[in-house]
Amino acid sequence: MSEAESQHSICEEEPRTSARARRPIININSNDFRVDIPEFEGKLDPEEFLDWLSTVERVFDYKAIPDDKKAKLVALKLRKYASLWWTNLCAKRIRNQKEKIITWEKTKTKLKARFLPSSYVQESYAQLHNLTQGHMSVDEYTMSLRSS
Secondary structure (H helix, E strand, C coil), X not given: CCHHHHHHHHHCXXXXXXXXXXXXXXXXXXXXXXXXXXXXXXXXXXXXXXXXXXXXXXXXXXXXXXXXXXXXHHHHHECHHXXXXXXXXXXHHHHCCCCCCCCHHHHHHHXXXXXXXXXXXXXXXXXXXXXXXXXXXXXXXXXXXXXX
């Protein structure tokens, strides 16, 4: 197998599955890495959304993406329901004479408001509060470690 064929086989994309679609695409060409923002379809799965959001943040950090480009890059990666929702949100803002969303922080706030149910944070806090270590609550367990 020639070097060109070998590189081609390394760089071929695997068929996309839902789990694969959430991960960034990394292609190895010589000494260069291609890291891309994963697509987001807008499924109402808080864990999937938070995983996607975390990956986006890591890609931004790795690629040192300037703040003024982040919102536009993410908008390009929205698919299916998420893309439709974003298009409608932008159109509604224009109709209501609100300014365009241009910052990543504002974009992230809007995405979280839509794809992260408010009950998710409350449920996560309740799960953490009710976490146990053996027969003791985490608070009791922590206190027992301090007194030992």
